[in-house]
Structure formats: structure tokens, C-alpha cells
Amino acid sequence: MQREAGNMAAKDRDRFSTATRLRLLGEQTAARVYRSQTRRQARRSRLTGRAALLALVVCTMVVALAYPMRQYVSQRAEISDLERQQKEAQERVEQLRDLKARWQDDAYAEQQIRLRLHYVMPGETGYVVVDPGAAKQAHADLVAAHRPWYANVWDGVDKSDASDQ
Secondary structure (H helix, E strand, O other): OHHHHHHHHHHHHHHHHHHHHHHHHHHHHHHHHHHHHHHHHHHHHHHHHHHHHHHHHHHHHHHHHHHHHHHHHHHHHHHHHHHHHHHHHHHHHHHHHHHHHHHOOHHHHHHHHHHHHOOOOOOOOOOOOOOHHHHHHHHHHHHHHOOOHHHHHHHHHHHHHHHHO
16 A cells, blocks of 8 residues: 555656646747747837838829829720710711712602602692691691680680699
């Protein structure tokens, strides 16, 4: 039993020494980490002035170039807009040239005159179809022209009143 107690005491000493060693190792590691952090902070503090100067230079360059870049972009947009307008104008000129060439053809001119002006060739009979609704409106306009102005105003008020109901 004494032997077992002796062995346990030795083990306790070994454990204690191991625990002490681990604690000592942890303290050493913590000291190394602290020293490396201190070095990093020292490096950072040395670069802070340089970084601030670099940031100031970059900001100055951005401010100095902002207005010319804005002008450049707006001028490029204006140029593209003018090019688009020029292309549209050229297309319109081509359309007008085609139309002019068509009008110089006698058959096309005759067709358009007959269609638009209701001309007929000698010996033909021309007919004009009148819309009955348009004829009634024309008659109403003719009657309204011969009445006094206040009668027309009053009729307008009556019509608007009737449409509200």
C-alpha cells in the first residue's frame, strides 16, 4: 500500500509538473502572440501616414478628373445623338428622292390626282359617296351659323347637361 501511495505521489508530482509545464508553455505562447501583435501595430502605425497621403492623392486625382470625365461622357452622348439624327435625315432624304422620282412618272401622278382630287377622265362618270352622319352634321353646322351666338351657347350647355345625366 505504501508502494501504491508512493506511486500516486510520484504521479501527482508528474501531473503537477506537467500542469506547470503547460501553464508555462501557455504563458510563453501568449507572450509571443502579444509581441507579434505589438509589432504588427507598430507596422500599421508606420503605414498610416503613408496610407493617408496616398488616399489624399487618390481623392485629389478623382476630384481633378471628375469634371473632365463628365464632359467627355456628355460629349460622347451628344456625338452619338447627332450621328443618329444625321442617319435619320439621310434616310428621310432618300425617301423624298424616291417620292420625287415616283411623281415624275406620269402614270403615278395621274393615279394620285384621280385618288386625291377626285378627277375623272373625259367620258367617265364620277361618284362621291357621302356619309349620312356627316351630312346631318354639315346641316346642323349650317343652321347654327344662321342663329344668334347666345342660342348656340345655350344649346351647348343643354347638350353638356344632358350628357351628365
